[in-house]
Amino acid sequence: MTMDGGTSAPEVRRLRLHVRGAVQGVGFRPYVYGLATRYRLGGFVANDPHGVIIEVEGERAADFITALPLEKPPLARIDDISVHPVGTLASEGFCIRASEQGRVSTRIVADAATCKECLRELFDPSSRFHRYPFINCTHCGPRYTIAERLPYDRSATAMKGFAMCRACADDYANPDSRRFHAEAIACPACGPRLSHEIADIAAAIAGGRIVAIKGLGGYQLLCDARDSEVVRRLRQRKQRDQKPFAVMVGSVDAVADIADAETAELALLESSPRPIVLLRSRDRLAPAIAPELSRLGVMLSVAPLHHLIFAALNAAHARAGKSWAIVATSANPGGEPLLIDNRQAERRLAGIADLVVTHDRDIVTRADDSVVAMVAGRTQFIRRARGYVPEPVRLARSVPPILAVGGALKATVTVTRGNEAFVSQHIGDLDTAAGVRFFEETVDHLLSTLDIEPVVVAHDLHPNMASTRFAEASGKRLIAVQHHHAHAASVMAERGIAGPALALVLDGFGYGSDGGNWGGELLACDGATFRRLGHLAPMKMPGGDRAAREPWRMGASVLHGLGRGDAIATRFDAQPQASRLGAVLDQPGVPTTTSAGRLFDAAAGLLGLCPVQSYEGEAAMKLEALVRTPRIAQDGWVIERGVLSLAPLFARLATGTIDPVEGAELLHGTLAAACVDWIGRAARATGISTVALSGGCFLNAILSREIERGCIAAGLSPLLPRQMPPNDGGLSLGQAWIAALGLLEQQDLEGTA
Known part of the structure; x- marks a missing residue:
């Protein structure tokens, strides 16, 4: 103040x-x-x-x-x-007084789950909001997803077409009411309406059918999570073979029936954003919910509609001794963005859902459910979207207005305004025309809502990304940022650090400064610049990108690197191309990578755990699920001239005598210990003790916890992301921070010239 x-x-x-x-x-x-x-x-x-x-x-x-x-x-x-x-x-x-107009520098708050007061009115027969699925007040309900622009007034939201009845108008104008200027205020007499009765929705779910409903940020697919047949059908129709589904329960008391949760995890579940929280599964649902994984994504009811569905299920379709749990997954066919338009939903979901439930309140900005986990007592974002966006990241200083457009996977965009960085909701992958359109819509909406005209556009160094092409077409001054430098800078931005700092980035793929395929990097960062101090030992990727989808190929690469290429055909005899892969690996020009993600793939391939992946990160997630106690192979790594090799460990895994559990535990413990050794050597050589830890592999709770603990024990100061995910969802923030630091350094130089 x-x-x-x-x-x-x-x-x-x-x-x-x-x-x-x-x-x-x-x-x-x-x-x-x-x-x-x-x-x-x-x-x-x-x-x-x-x-x-x-x-x-x-x-x-x-x-x-x-x-x-x-x-x-x-x-x-x-x-x-x-x-x-x-x-x-x-x-x-x-x-x-009425709102004053002018250039906007305020912000909209995120959507919020139904508050206790509204929930009480929802089930109060004497309330005019009794059983009304769009009840809200100034303490809850949609905000960001219905806002068209600022200032945040009803005329600038999706509610502008709903004229308030006398009772709602009185509440809206009464300063003593909880609904004073609640812009989404509505009641059964004047507000939005559902296309179907709640009883019919509940009956469909209870009857083993798949239901699509229009949620706060987009359409969701719901079905009975205990019914193996309907879950199997959902997977078949959505063409989603193995990737886990999230599950919704009606109350916090029902969580204990399906998962183990600590106090802090329960608090996250009940918080206003209502994220999906990863919890230790008790294996009491259909096995196809999260195949071969130890953690289950759980969320509580978010919107009034969810509460009403659970109430109807409990009243008319009660289960003896078991609470209702329903699959609640995004309705996005073919990996495209979340559906928000009624007509598109009815058309596109016709082959997936048995019942499509619409309503007449538009969704202006789509937003997936956020996904978080508790790791070593801190909140770890996996996907940051509904409930958290557009809350800004406070920067250490005011910076020029910058647009940063992120990467190609798990894309987000960031816009800076003063000392704030506004990171968009999770957009997803930019490998479809619909994904690119959503990306462009998000850029336009964020810039117009914040009333910002960027002076530069920051983008990934990779020349062929859709986001890079968008930046090049913008007509703005461009700043290209190396992928792993952006990962490190994302952590540094939210912690208010310009450097110097070390950074360990364990990732899947990123375009290197030398044009190579990077992914396991040890960097020294200072201001807008970085130096590559070291990297993981390069591995061959037979088949290029195909090796990232087929872990058995990375296992074969390890065998070849150990001089055991003749064992590939028999070791992977179930794969038709295994007999020819040894000869391929003998040829010059096979692509190589320093990716940490490919290390996990190689281990999974050698252990026979996941020969072919049906979704990104499947092999690594299934390895993590096997670990109970990480084990360290003391002679499992070698560091020479900044290059970290786990060849000794992989020689043990390649013997074929180690079972998957022991192999997974050895991989996690040894990789973590090797990384701490690697960082410690760099710290002693540079005199820098602060280290940013980032990259998609830090979504692995075991690896993240062990490396953090090891760094602290070594007298280092590890920094893990708290407000952003460590994966590519945080790239745009890092790009913006690097671009800002570069512009500020240039201004300082010009000021002293």
Whole structure:
């Protein structure tokens, strides 16, 4: 909080306050109104393009200022309060004024799960909102997904076409109501309507059918998670062979029936964003929910519609001794973006869902469910989307306006404004025309909502990414950022660090500065620059990208590297091309990689665990699921001239005498110990003790925990991402931070010239 004007607050009778942060659409103005009334102050409160402006006068103005940040509404976030005197202007009472227009520098808050007050009204027969699936107030409901622009007023949302009835209009205009200026306010008399009755939806689920419903951020597919046949049918229709499904339960008490959860994990489940939380599975659902995995993605009811479905299931289709659990997965056929349009959903989901439930409130911005896990006592994002976006990352300093367009997989975009970085929701992969359109829509929406014109566009170094081509077509000044440098910078940005710092990036694939296939990198980062201190020992990738989809090929590569190429044909005799692969590996020009992800693939291939992957990361996830206690092969690695090789460990795995559990435990323990040794040597050589840990392999909870612990024990300061995922979902933030640091360094040089 800052105070301008050289006069202390108690001596001034009229003060003007500017409050910046997430303070629009969250009940902040009625809160201010009630607080000012309590202290018998005159003045007003209004939304303005920068947040909220308040003027107060009266003897207890100082008490008001002290109390203001302490009792704020649950969804409000206050970044700054500035106060300065404006003289004495007699006023009678306190009022709420209409929003002021102008260039926007405030923000929309994220969508929020149904609050306890609305949930009580939802099932209260005396409430006018009884069993209404669109009940909301200033403490909950849709925000970002229905907002078209700022300031956040009803006329700028998907609710603009719904004229309020008298009762809703009275609530909307009443500062004492929980729905004062709740922009999505509606009731059965005036609001959106479902296409089907709740009882019919519940009966369809209970009857073993697949139901598509329009959720907060897009369509979801629901079915009975205990019914193996309907789960099998869902996989077949959605063409999703093995990738795990998330499961929704109706209450936190029902979680214990299907998964083991710690106190912190239960708190995450019940938090306002309502993410999917990865929990230790108790294997009580259909086996096809998460095949061969130890963790299960669980979420609680998010929207009123979910609560009503569970209530109907429990009332009309009760199960003795078992709670209802339903698959809740994104409705995106063929890996395309989440569907949000009613007509498209009815057409595109006709071959997947037995029942498609629509409603007439538009979704302006699609947003998948967020996915998180608790790792060593901290929250780890796997996918950051609904419930968290568009909450910004606070930067260490103000930077120029920058657009960063991320990578090609798990894409996000970032826009900077002042000392804030706004990272978009998870967009997904840009390998389809629909994915690229969603990416372009997201860029347009983020720039227009924030009212930003970027001075540069930051992009990946890879020349053939769709995001790179978009940047090149923008007409803006471009800054190319190496993939793994961006991974490191993402962690550094959210921690407010420009460097120097070491960075260990364990990833799948990234285009290297030399044009090579990088993925296991030890870097030294400082400002906008980096040096490659070391990397994992290169491995051949027979078949190029195909080797990333078929782990047996990476296993064959290891055998060939150990001088045992003649064993490939018999070791992988179930693969038709195994007999020819040894000869392929003997030829010059076979692509190589330093990827950490391919290490996991090679281990899975050698252990016979996952010869062919049906989704990205399947082999690594199934290896992780086997580990109970990581084991370290003390002679399992070699470090020479900055190159880390696990050849000694892989020689043991290649013998064929180690079972998958022992092999998985040896891989995790040895790789973690080797990385700590590697980092420690670099720290001693450079004198740098801070190390950023990033890359998709850090989604592996065991590897992440063991490397972090090892670094701390070695006297180092490890930094893991907390606000972003370590995978490519964090790339755009890192790109933006590097571009910003480069521009600031250039400005400093020009200023001293």
